[in-house]
Amino acid sequence: MTAKLPAPVLLTGRHVRLEPLTRAHVPDLFAAGGGDEEVWRWIPVPVPRTEAEMAAVVDARLADRTSTPFAVVERAGGRAVGVSCYFDASAAEEQLEIGGTWYGRAVWRTAVNTEAKLLLLGHAFEDLGMGRVYWKTDHLNERSQNAIRRLGASYEGTFRRAKRRADGSWRDSVYFSMLADEWPAARARLTERLAAG
Template sequence: MAFVEPVTLQARGVRLVPLGLEHEAGLKAAAADGELWKLRITSVPEPYETREYIETALQTTNRLAFAVTDADSGEVLGSTSYHDIVPALKRVEIGYTWYAARCQRTHVNTTCKLLMLTHAFETLGCHVVGWRTDNFNHASQRAIERLGARKDGVIRGHALRRDGTIRDTVMYSLRAGEWPEVKAQLLYLLDKPRH
């Protein structure tokens, strides 16, 4: 049995289901909301690349990709993944995360992180969960820091961007002992009245 098995996670009107080719049209529509592929610092596929994006995710052995969907309608809102899964260390990273523009700055990302972190720490027994992001993706860095993750450092000259430039990667992590306080904060944020 693999350390991370396909699973469906659901709460607060958001459902994470294992990504499949049946999500191609929905992913295209979600990415089109905001033309997200035009951002040079993200992994959002261009419309003609969506099928290849899904196939690559499915073929990557240390990745479990999810379609983020509306629990009631089934509409695809975006995608996220566990990746760089290291069973021997009981470590996963959360990434390849993006949402349709209309879902950004809503409860969707907080709910997804609550679901994925709860599963990682409370079901898989992870010792640590990590994140990585482009050094110029300041919105992503702020979102990761709002979760309570700690900045581990920057790996310089680490990866290629879609435009061929070389990026520095900012690394973050959250340890199992920090999870109870982070969980309480995520639940607080989700239950807080919106004005």
């Protein structure tokens, strides 16, 4: 199967729906995480403290041609509670990054992230034909690193002084990946975790 580049698509699970990000999501996203220092601690943009600043964050994401951004909508309430994206997809190299992820604190440690990643990984491997999906995160962001490991991803290495943070300091980027032949076992574990509650 030849890999395909991602395009805006609707991905639906039991707990969440991933839909193409638009400006219409801004009010929900601001209600979910606007002004929350902890939510934005590791995101390389200034904390959006007004709805207009959240709109600017969304506009920047929509303008990024390397990104396919999704609003993560909690199905129970029908409100967007965060964002996750595909980045730097290559059909020739059969790989893409999952990143730019943030969620309002109210849905931390719930089924939201697990199911969102299950949907994104399933679409990447099964529909787009990717052979490798990868993540990168700030070396100080242990919560994100642990969440990525729980998905079944493998640590690949650390790129030193790789990216500037919003405050101007430099971070090292920790890389993880999952390969297509590792996906079936990871899918089974994630599906079991969701079923367990």
